Amino acid sequence: MKQLNAILEGFGSTWLLLVRALAYAPTLPRQFGRFVEQCYLIGYTTLPIVAILSFFIGSVLALQAGRSMQDFGTQQFIGSLVGLSMARELGPVMAAILLAGRVGSAIAAELASMKVYQEIDALETMNIPPARMLVLPRLAAVLVMMPVLTIIADLVGWFGGAIVAKYTKIISIEPESYFSVLRRYTHFSDVLNGLFKAELFGFVVVLLCCNIGLNTRGGPREIGASVTRAVVVSLIAILVLDYFVTQVLMAG
Amino acid sequence: MSSSCPLGSTRNPFTAVDTPAVGVSIEKLSKNFGSQQVLREVTFAVEPGEIFVLMGPSGSGKSVLLKHIVGLEQPTAGRVTVHGLDAAATATREQVRIALVFQSGALFNSLSVYDNLALYPREHQIADEAAIRDKVMHALQILSLEGTARKAPSELSGGMRKRVAIARALVMEPQLMLYDEPTSELDPVMSATISEIIATLKEEYHVTTIVVSHDRELALGIADRVGILMDGALVSLGPAAALHAPQDPRVAEFLSPKIDLQNPRFKNLEK
Known part of the structure; x- marks a missing residue:
């Protein structure tokens, strides 16, 4: 019962924080400096790890699938x-998971520290609302940076797959042939589906991490x-949301 | 500094504009955290322009009471008003400028001293950057902090951090200044300096001041009136001079604790 209360309280406070932050949206232009700083922290610092992991995810996909497909x-x-x-x-799921680990944890630590040391x-x-100064620029920045991270994750992953496909003996597919098939079967709408998921996951991760940080006692x-x-909450949210969003997108 | 601020008014240290001094009223304030009662029907008033020192042992509820005045806590029962307005309402902080100097200073560690002081006027778009710069440098000068503007709070000593916190409060042009243990963790010389600063701000600008402390010397040195809080209840209220001869034996023991080397509680600790 106590845990259920805590979960419901978490839901309530997260929604409340979202409403409060969105109410300050008109102040975003004069917080441009903070927005750019958050874009740098969310985008630039996460980029290398997203690129490295996406490369190997694409590679492993090609390797595993290549062996099975060769049988047929x-x-x-x-x-x-x-x-x-x-x-x-x-692409979107890995970008969101890395965002949670790299940026979400840093946001929670910074805001929790500010709360514990009475800065909040x-x-x-x-009379400076934390939702305006600390939450809104982060939410805006993640909306801008998540599609960029996801597109890079997609491209690097495809590239990793192409390299493995060419240099693995049992597969031996030339890049021209690999990308020709990829282009034929991967449509723009598939990429858009992924970008929509990435936006949603990134937004939810940042919102959850801000709320947990600000409610530290x-x-x-x-x-x-x-x-x-x-x-932990971010990872659960990403995977649960992924299932339901995928169902909705597939039905559409 | 000018000393011609009329009675009943608070002078803005930057613009020299006088505004009505604000008073604080606390009526039957009670606060519970779960089953623990921290404040028990506390009632007193702070007159406009006076320095009121609230004393009491650690854990007696002093800081919690201060947080009610600034609107960071909501009363379980009773009412706190600032200048006749409900202290718990956000709108009150828009109408009355209240500054709280936290015990730890609560400086923003990611910002320089200058940016700590400039944050309030920037966020509230009170002035352009040149005017903010003048204001910040003036506040640093009042607190003898020239040369620290570009430093990070972590590079400062405890006493300097307290003074930066006071300077940051001053930039808010407060009508009501609240201090939470301003002399804790400071050496006697720095404690005296902080006490002088608090008294000077009151003398020069008639800022209504509430100080939470268990520093007897500070209370005797600067207070107009002193309240003593014990176990969440106000047990004594009167002029600072009354601290010399307290009537309540609990207050007397708190103000002049005796060191008993024969205290049986600390004998044979190994048992």
């Missing part, structure tokens, strides 16, 4: 498998607990 003599279609998997599913209280006494030990909670 269908390895020439490997480009379509890697292309669709990266665009519709793995100081903001409130100065207690001493310095709670900062670590908040970071762990933020990452």
Whole structure:
């Protein structure tokens, strides 16, 4: 019962934070500096890890699928498998998971630390709403940066698949053939589906991490607990949302 | 600094404009955290332009009471008003400028000293950047903090951080200044300096001031009136001079604790 209360309280406070932050949306132009800073933190610092992991995800996909497809003599279609998997599913999901681990944890730690050391209280006494100054620029930045990260994840993943397809003996598909199949079967709507998912996951991750950070209570030990909670809740949210959003998008 | 601020008014240290001084009224304030009662029907008023010092042992509810005045806590029962307005309402902070100097300073560690002070006027778009710069540098000068503007809060000593916190509060041009343990963790010289700063701000600008402290010297040195809080209840209220001869034995023991080297509680600790 106590845990159910905590979950419901978490839902309520997250919605409330979202409404409060969106109410300050008109102040975004004069917070342009903060927005750019958050774009840098969310986008630029996450980019290398997204690129490295996407490369190997694309590679492993090609390797695993290549072996199985070779049994049926269908390895020439490997480009379509890697292309669709990266665009519709793995690109956005991996970008969101890395965002949760790299950026979500940092957001939760920073805001939890500000809460524990009374910086949030100081903001409130100065009549500066934390939702305006700390949450809104982050939400705006993630909306801008998530599609960029996802497109890069898709491209690097496709490229990783192409390299494995060419240099793995049992597959041996030339890049021209790989990309020709990929282009034939991966449509723009598949990429758009992935971008929509990425926007949603990124937005939810940042919102959840901000809320958990701002609701930290207690001493310095709670900062670590908040970071762990933020990452775990974000991962659960990404995977649960992914299932339902995929169902909706497939039905559409 | 000018000393011609009329009685009943608070002078803005930057514009020299006088605004009505604000008072604080606390009526039967009670606060519970779960089953624990932290404040028990506390009632008192702080007159406009006075320095009121609230003393009491650690854990007696002083800081919680301060948070009610600034609207960071909501009363379980009773009412707190600032200048006749409900302190718990957000609108009150838009109408009355209330500054709280936190015990820890609560400076923004990711910002320089200058940006800490400039945050309030920038966020509220009170002035252009040149005017904000003048205001910030003036506040730093009042607190003898020239040369710290570009430093990070982590590079400062405890005393300097407290003074930066006071300077940041000053930039808000407050009508009501609240201090939470302003002299804790400071050496006697720095404590005296902070006390002088608090008294000077009151003398020069007639800023209504509430100080939470368990520093007897500070209370005797600067307070117009002193309230003593014990176990969440106000047990004593009167002029600072009354601290010399307290009537309540609990207050007397708190103000002049005796070191008993024969205290049986601390004998044979190994048992």
